[in-house]
Amino acid sequence: MSDIIQLLPDSVANQIAAGEVIQRPASVVKELVENAIDAESTEIKIHIKDAGKSLIQISDNGKGMSETDARLAFERHATSKIRAANDLFTIRTMGFRGEALASIAAIAHVDLLTRQATEELGTHIQINGSVVETQEAASCPNGSNFSIKNLFYNVPARRKFLKSDNTELKHIITEFQRIALANPSVGLSLYHNNDQLYKLPSENRRQRILHLFGKNLNPSLTPIHVETSIVTIKGYIGKPEYAKKKAGEQFFYVNERYMRHPYFHKAVSLAYDKLLANDQYPLYFLFIEVDPASIDINIHPTKTEIKFEEANAIFQIIRASIKEALGKFNITPSLDFEQTDQLNIPVLDKNKTAQLPSIELDPTYNPFAEDKKHNSNQYPQHHKTDTEGWEQLYNNFDQAPQTETQQSSLNFDDNTQSQSKFVQIKNRYILTPVKSGLMIIDQQRAHERILFEHFMHLLNEQQSSTQQSLFPSSMDLDAGDFSIFREMLPDLQHIGFDINELSKNSISILGVPAELTGENPVSLIESLIENYKNTQQSATNEINEKVAQALAKSAAISYSKNLSVLEMQQLIDKLFACYTPNFSPDGKTIVSIMNKEEIEKRFL
Secondary structure, X not given: OOOOOOOOOXXXXXXXXXXXXXXXXXXXXXXXXXXXXXXXXXXXXXXXXXXXXXXXXXXXXXXXXXXXXXXXXXXXXXXXXXXXXXXXXXXXXOOOOOOHHHHHHHOOEEEEEEEOOOOOOEEEEEEEOOEEEEEEEEOOOOXXXXXXXXXXXXXXHHXXXXXXXXXXXXXXXXXXXXXXXXXXXOEEEEEEOOEEEEEEOOOOHHHHHHHHHOHHHHHHEEXXXXXXXXXXXXXXXXXXXXXXXXXXXXXXXXXXXXXXOHXXXXXXXXXXXXXXXXXXXXXXXXXXXXOHHHEEOOOOOOOOEOEEOOHHHHHHHHHHHHHHHHHHHHHOOOOOOOOOOOOOOOOOOOOOOOOOOOOOOOOOOOOOOOXXXXXXXXXXXXXXXXXXXXXXXXXXXXXXXXXXXXXXXXXXXXXXXXXXXXXXXXXXXXXXXXXXXXXXXXXHHHHHHHXXXXXXXXXXXXXOOEEEEEEEEEEEOOHHHHHHHHHHHHHHHHOOOEEEXXXXXXXXXXXXXXXXXXXXXXXXXXXXXXXXXXXXXXOOOOHHHHHHHHHHHHHOOOOOOOOOHHHHHHHHHHHOOOOOOOEOOOOOEOEEEEEHHHHHHXXX
């Protein structure tokens, strides 16, 4: 029998590695910018075309590479960061595996110009699909200049699954923000199709946050700095009143490396317990410093999932330090040093004799006296309430119909409403009897279904009604959210939004759909953008369906909404007038029926 096991060619092995390391254009940006930072660059420029599908160009003024290193850098597992396995536990740089350049070269056309400051000439290398086409000496600035063209040109299946340009650009901006926050001393600029999205100078961390996410965050930022024998935590957290209905401005770093850590995020959430609503997210920018030997960053190809040796202890420190910072904010008054009025502070006059304050007393006042006419201008008179005939209030009580207010005030507990037909439990579910038993309706999902079908009708028919705002609302978006907003804008206008672009990444909300009158326009747009990003979209799903689904989720009543009997009746009537009343737009159950048999079994 012939042998069947064989070694994979390098080109195939590189494409397999690329599938793990290079998932989309944003992955290329991340890897190359981190390499530039490791090369001690102080200025990095990123030029993108067609959201990275056509071109990703990254130039830096770092150390550059020699002719030999420039060629060897594209080999698998070629790295300057480690020499032995134990070095993995002392890593402080970004990249170290040596897979990134080899993976990129396997799925794109790569052009590299690089020169060390001590050399007169640099090196020019061209690689297509892991094959070195040319390598020659060239005149170029010191540092490195990578041009990545036609990403996934030889992997059509991967290229086919890339999203729209706006979505891919959003991912690039997200990676850019993560790196920029960790390296405020490095000047960074980002261009897309020759439009400047960011131009960040070398600055401190607070300035970097404001340049990335808007100066309106400045009043919200509360510093945090805690040092223990286990960990040092520093950075900024947001004041509770600045929390948003989107999870976008939450950042964790360990040793200046961005990470995802749901366990530590829970520690932050617990610190804000009872300060925020369930659908609000606090902002935080937290930088954790630990001994590199106490963490493992080699558990995921993108190195964003990290294991901590002292995770439980760090959890408690994060929670306690944030609660302490919030406590200081709550009890410390702020002084307005820009106010024009002078503070009226009494000063002791040495020429006057200090006197004790005097109190005038009326020795004749008797609080138990029947006659209250004495000193009536100073003391209010109390009259005995006339309760004669109170028994008549309950005549024919059993036959008297209840008003809606009376019906809605019959409580099983603080969160339960009842009347003869509807019961609202925990401000979340509506119960009503049916022939087969008891029907339970999720009120938020029901409202989502109603709004979804309504907005889909408006989008399809292009019929809308706009409620103009008396005072337009303006808001600043980061570059990523602004690109998402522009993708949604035509459909938002079809359903009744009146929105103008003011300037770079800034918009003015002049009107909203008439059905959403009373909603906070800024919160609505923030929530809408976040829900839009999180809404799954298949290849056959139209853009207007995604907009309608995101808008329905943003505008639906919350689970904390206390509904009157009339509101419950209208909600149920509108739900069962829908084409698909049983399921929410994202496929979750709205209606569930507990039949008589199931109810009876509970009492056996």
